[in-house]
Amino acid sequence: MIEVKNVKKSFNGVEVLKGISTTFETGKTNLIIGQSGSGKTVLLKSLLGIHTPDSGTISFDGRIYSELTDDERRDLRTEIGMVFQGSALFDSMTVEENVAFPLKMFTNKTIAEIKERVDFVIDRVHLENAHTKKPSEISGGMQKRVAIARAIVNNPKYLFCDEPNSGLDPKTSIVIDNLIQEITEEYNITTVINTHDMNSVMEIGEKIVFLKQGVLAWEGSKREIFKTDNAAVTDFVYSSNLFKKIREAQNKEV
Amino acid sequence: MMLVRYLSQIGKYFIMLAEIFKKPTKWSVMRGLVFKEIDDLIIDSLGIVSFISFFVGGVVSIQTALNLTNPLIPKYLIGFATRQSVVLEFAPTFISIIMAGKMGSFITSSIGTMRVTEQIDALEVMGVNSLNYLVFPKLIALLLFPFVIGIAMxxxxxxxxxxxxxxxFLSSSEFIQGLQSEFVPFHIVYAFIKTVIFALILATIPSFHGYYMKGGALEVGKASTVSFVWTSVIIILANYILTQLLLAS
Structure with missing residues (x-):
């Protein structure tokens, strides 16, 4: 479980996070949603340790990040898997080299053990024929799956995903969403996903944290989000014509 | 204001140098990176360095010969002038400036692209010291730069x-007599000391410009250009200071 307590962060005098407090639960897909500029990415980067909060604490299963030594932080980072918006695969490496990278860097596994684990994880994300291809030779959806494989290869306790569906068609987005949810349950990982994709919210939003202008405006599940009266949330959710029409149809039925 | 900005950049550069040596990458991984950098930076530069050195050496010799019109001046001076020009300045300094364009822009654009595409963030999130992972192998590879300069000489x-x-313009024996005339072994030492310093500049300044760049593809191009300009300026200044320290004092 990741616990965020009263986290504040400013850039050049502008307060981007205004005292966020929430928890991200283990074995669940936790979603951070909100409009562009709401502070989602800053919160995610604060969770990852890329940004240091001005005040407040972030703890990983009781370990408060700001109180850890450099070595402890380094150890904690080996427990984290991250799927970046643009996949962030290493261009110079093949798919299997990308996936093997965390194992080569942080474990003392033999070449045979690394190969076995890499093959297993690549199969797990259904990329059986892509082992020797470079990232530039595969599609965006496949790149995302390689990024997921790289993120989970070292059995992380925490998985972070920044806009995992960005640039993908709706069908591939659902495949990626389901894959993340399956992996979260299978390995009992604390997964935190930063998204503004309502399809993801409907598919995998077990816990949803809604940010508006740096404030936690609402939190709940995917079932609750469509029933809430919170104006900020309904404004965001029903900004899509499709959802508006679904709601109108539901209201007529009632 | 501009002075403060320059001082801040210089401070950041020295902090970067210190960071390169912290939290070292596992040797089994680093070994592969070093060999890759040797291939990219050293081996890939040999062709252009050989081509330029050979023809510039020829031109220096011909130019010297054409300017020695006084029959009282011995022809072996052509060999002497060629040796001095090539060993003291052309090979160490001007090849380094050419390499600031070739190697330097390669280093800045490759690290800059990694920054733009979040590959550096990916390394950091995994707990890798990205400066050690990216810059240290380049530093080690460029320890072979004196070998390139030896070939250029x-x-x-x-x-x-x-x-x-x-x-x-002259006979072979006259040229060789010129090469051997008033030979000062310390000039070779001076040239290689310069080369080692230039190698450190070539590895770190382009890395600095790539690592700390912000923006997108256009900014990667701009960073490469700025990196070339600053690497050249620093090499020229270092050349002046080293010459003053090693030869003039």
């Missing part, structure tokens, strides 16, 4: 010999 003098002798 040899080929420059060979080009000078061919240009002078086969251009009909």
């Amino acid at each position: 040899f080929l420059g003098i060979l080009g000078g010999w061919l240009g002078g002798v086969y251009g009909g």
